[in-house]
Amino acid sequence: MxxxxxxxxxxxxxxxxxxxxxxxxxxxxxxxxxxxxxxxxxxxxxxxxxxxxxxxxxxxxxxxxxxxxxxxxxxxxxxxxxxxxxxxxxxxxxxxxxxxxxxxxxxxxxxxxxxxVALNVSAQELDNITLVCFAKDAKDVTWFHNGRKILQSWINGSTYIGEVFRNRVSLEEGAFKDGTLSLTLCDVRRKDAGLYECFFNGETAEGYPNAQMLHVNDNPPSPVGHKADFTKEIISAFIFFLLALTIVVLCVKLNKANRQSTSKTSRSAESVRNPSENVHMLPVSVDESQSAQTVAQPVQESENYPKSSSTQPF
CATH class of the missing domain: 2.60.40.10 (Immunoglobulins)
Incomplete structure (x- = not known):
């Protein structure tokens, strides 16, 4: 069969x-x-x-x-x-x-x-783009995406649009009169990337240019979003600086406390080794000192005075 x-x-x-x-x-x-x-x-x-x-x-x-x-x-x-x-x-x-x-x-x-030979064309996501195509004496035009028909339009105004591209593709007004069969694609999506081909008169003739390769790039961040990101980075850097400063201050205080503790410990150890140094002399007044000296010195008899005798006269 x-x-x-x-x-x-x-x-x-x-x-x-x-x-x-x-x-x-x-x-x-x-x-x-x-x-x-x-x-x-x-x-x-x-x-x-x-x-x-x-x-x-x-x-x-x-x-x-x-x-x-x-x-x-x-x-x-x-x-x-x-x-x-x-x-x-x-x-x-x-x-x-x-x-x-x-x-x-x-x-x-x-x-x-x-x-x-396909022309390379680039677009950002959500952008609108026009894929150009020109022809002479065209009675209809057909556009393909990766081999699948997405749009076919006739000079009498009848138009077919594939479901995936419905409400997103269109031709210019007066396309057949001007010979401009360009396809406008709105709200570009990543899945729209691929090969686009343009034919006319029952798909028997190629438009010029006939093939274009569409590359869809990620949508760049908006200026507002970029500014917000920059602000977040500044705030994060400031918080990090405060955190680092707090850590440094705490470290300095801790080191100072450790040094004081070490100094006291050293003095205590030294006192144990030399106990005499801990004895404090009481102050002595001048009178008491002199009195002490007086008491301490023996009484001497003067040579000018006669010595007492133990002999009793008869």
Whole structure:
């Protein structure tokens, strides 16, 4: 059982033939960025006999598998490789756009690639940004975000907007008249980052520029918030200074108390070693001193006086 699905993407119209139980699975036509690594065909090695070919704009065989043993052909060794059973393009170049075919046991699957050079655009969260796109004689315009349609508008005024971007995306007034198909995105969110593409006239033509890569940066702090943070830092520094000063004062007082205690302890120890030094002499008055000297000195008899005799006269 097989089904045929028609896809339109970029300047190509893709006719993808999907066969049930095929090992060469391919998704919708994709847009690759220059230097991007991408899987060309999934589960390629699991096919017993397979051939991988670039069919447009030129035809050449890329790789072949025989009894599950696969090899890259000469001339494509630097461009392709097999990884985890997938055929992988190492680094997309601008000339790698085109149609590729996987023939697995006689059943073919096709995939189309469009390689673009995207402009880098930056925005802050909650900002409004305009992604520019211009075209001549446009009857409609379609914008994609990471391969998903987010807006399609027609010259008659009809407009489709994806649910995720509803009330946040719009075109300029008189867009088709002026050829300005630019997309204005309001209240930018982090999940809005990614690849944006612009097509017109049934998605068969590319707007200029066709692809832009949006980078969303964190919202910078407001001046009020910055001032508040600065004030908090000043207060914290002042509190830290007071705390440090208090600690220093306490340390000085503690050291002084320790020195006084040590001095008293030293004097007490010295007194124990020399007890005589603790004896205090009482003051003596001059009269008492003289009296003491008088008492202490013996009475001497004068030579001018006759000595008493113990002999009694008869």
């Amino acid at each position: 097989k089904s045929i699905t028609s896809w339109t993407f970029g300047v190509f119209i893709s006719f993808t033939l999907c066969f049930k139980d095929t090992h060469c699975q391919s998704g919708a036509p994709v847009t690759l960025l220059v230097y991007q690594r991408a899987t060309l065909f999934e589960k390629a090695v699991s096919c017993e006999n397979a051939q991988f070919t670039r069919t447009f704009p030129s035809e050449s065989t890329i790789a072949m598998c025989r009894k599950h043993k696969c090899a890259i052909k000469e001339g494509f060794l630097e461009k392709f490789e097999f990884e985890d059973n997938d055929l992988v393009l190492k680094s997309a170049k601008y000339t790698d756009w085109g149609t590729y075919e996987c023939a697995c046991n006689g059943i073919s699957t096709f995939v189309k690639w469009n390689v673009v």
